[in-house]
Amino acid sequence: MSFYIKKLARYFTTVSNDSEEMLVVIKKMLEQEMADRCLYPVFRKDEDYVRTLRSLLKVMDLEGFGYRRVGNPEEDGGYVMADDLDRAKIVYSIGIAREVSFDRFFADRDADVYMYDHTIDGVEKNSRFHWKDKGICGSEQKTDRDKLMTLDEMLKDNGHTECDHMILKMDVEGAEWDVLCSLPEDILMKFDQIVMELHGMLDLSLKDKIKYGLWAVNRTHQLVHVHGNNVGNVLVLDDDFILPDLIEVTYVRRDMYKLIPSKRFFPTSLDVRSVPIFPEIPLGYWN
Numbered sequence: 001m002s003f004y005i006k007k008l009a010r011y012f013t014t015v016s017n018d019s020e021e022m023l024v025v026i027k028k029m030l031e032q033e034m035a036d037r038c039l040y041p042v043f044r045k046d047e048d049y050v051r052t053l054r055s056l057l058k059v060m061d062l063e064g065f066g067y068r069r070v071g072n073p074e075e076d077g078g079y080v081m082a083d084d085l086d087r088a089k090i091v092y093s094i095g096i097a098r099e100v101s102f103d104r105f106f107a108d109r110d111a112d113v114y115m116y117d118h119t120i121d122g123v124e125k126n127s128r129f130h131w132k133d134k135g136i137c138g139s140e141q142k143t144d145r146d147k148l149m150t151l152d153e154m155l156k157d158n159g160h161t162e163c164d165h166m167i168l169k170m171d172v173e174g175a176e177w178d179v180l181c182s183l184p185e186d187i188l189m190k191f192d193q194i195v196m197e198l199h200g201m202l203d204l205s206l207k208d209k210i211k212y213g214l215w216a217v218n219r220t221h222q223l224v225h226v227h228g229n230n231v232g233n234v235l236v237l238d239d240d241f242i243l244p245d246l247i248e249v250t251y252v253r254r255d256m257y258k259l260i261p262s263k264r265f266f267p268t269s270l271d272v273r274s275v276p277i278f279p280e281i282p283l284g285y286w287n
Helices: 003-014 019-045 047-056 101-107 151-157 176-182 204-218
Strands: 060-062 067-070 079-082 090-094 112-116 129-132 166-170 191-198 221-228 234-238 241-244 247-253 259-261
Touching: 019 047, 019 204, 019 234, 047 204, 047 241, 060 221, 067 101, 079 191, 079 221, 079 247, 090 101, 090 151, 101 112, 176 191, 176 204, 204 221
Parallel strands: 090 112, 090 166, 112 129, 166 191
Antiparallel strands: 060 259, 067 079, 191 247, 221 247, 234 241
């Protein structure tokens, strides 16, 4: 029995009087057990891939800067970012659903927020919100192009091709890999910070895209924060490397900060469980 199954079992006892929550936890335990049985042996055999992931997902700290939570302080929808946001007057927020607390934070600081999501009918009224009924895709995307735009096309459409010090947020249910794999360095460099949810980390059919996508963003940006989203499953690949299927990440431009080895334990006090009735995923010191 994996450590996370044991944590779920302990949580099961706390919800045993609520039949609906009990069923949710049981389903989660069964999914996690399946991951332990089926995925763990495969990942253990592919040591080169695991080693590559560890290298590409190395976390550093910022000398002279702390961190703050941006967006929902108590539920899913917020991100931990470097506390250096005063220059940000243009924000690209891609993948909205019904959660706009992140966007509202920047709008309240007089930043214009360009919001993209083709799965919703609209967003709340705010003079700083600029929503479009479009999703994002990589430059190689051939289908559904009437519903999708590349990040480069979004910047051109809004007249931002010459702008710098922007913020990028993406939560696009796996489309991030095609986007990252096709983004040129000059587009990436326009964003001081990039926050994303990485999907499908336990999907070995995506491993080539994942490796290339992480390498691509590492050319210009450094990972400074990680948080395992407890909606997904998790694998314990050795004593000090725990890999969630869903990871919330924060990147900063390498050329803007002095980077030092990270001494933080993840999750930090700024992180929030996505599903309150599931335990946090203890990533530890990660590196």
